Amino acid sequence: xxxxxxxxxxxxxxxxxxxxxxxxxxxxxxxxxxxxxxxxxxxxxxxxxxxxxxxxxxxxxxxxxxxxxxxxxxxxxxxxxxxxxxxxxxxxxxxxxxxxxxxxxxxxx
Numbered sequence: 001x002x003x004x005x006x007x008x009x010x011x012x013x014x015x016x017x018x019x020x021x022x023x024x025x026x027x028x029x030x031x032x033x034x035x036x037x038x039x040x041x042x043x044x045x046x047x048x049x050x051x052x053x054x055x056x057x058x059x060x061x062x063x064x065x066x067x068x069x070x071x072x073x074x075x076x077x078x079x080x081x082x083x084x085x086x087x088x089x090x091x092x093x094x095x096x097x098x099x100x101x102x103x104x105x106x107x108x109x
Contacts, residue, residue, distance in 0.1 A: 001026065001042045003056060004100075005086065005093055008063035012106035017069075020060045024073060027053060031079050045088040054080035 001022050008016060026046060029037050030053075037043050046053050054075055061071045091099065097109045 001037060001040055002090075003042060003046070003053070004096055005089065006096055006100065006107070006109060008060050009066075010108045011063070012108075013067070014105060015100070015107055016060065016063060016067075020057070020064065023053065023057050023060065024075075027057070027075055027079075031076075041090045045086070045090060048082040049084075049086055050082050051080045051084040052082070052086045055084060056086070 002019070003023055003026065004011065004015065004019055006015075008019075011019070025037075026043060027050075028034065029043055030047060030050060054077065057075050064071055089096075100107045100109045
């Protein structure tokens, strides 16, 4: 599970859509108090920052729409509480760029 900190417009199709799918899973884990992945580092860094996660979702949706994808899975904005900025990282931004470059995908990092 990973929510990148890379701008969505730089992400390839695979990573953009994959992150969107994983973001919904993460949102469900946190908002529904699910046990699965509750202690995963990616889950832990978003606890108390659902507003930031919501804003990340909106940025992904904006890029998906720009690329011609239809979006049918909105998040409930009433649940978007806590900090609006993500300031914790599992991997630094620089490390995330390196990881994406190693994957040989079409991400523009």
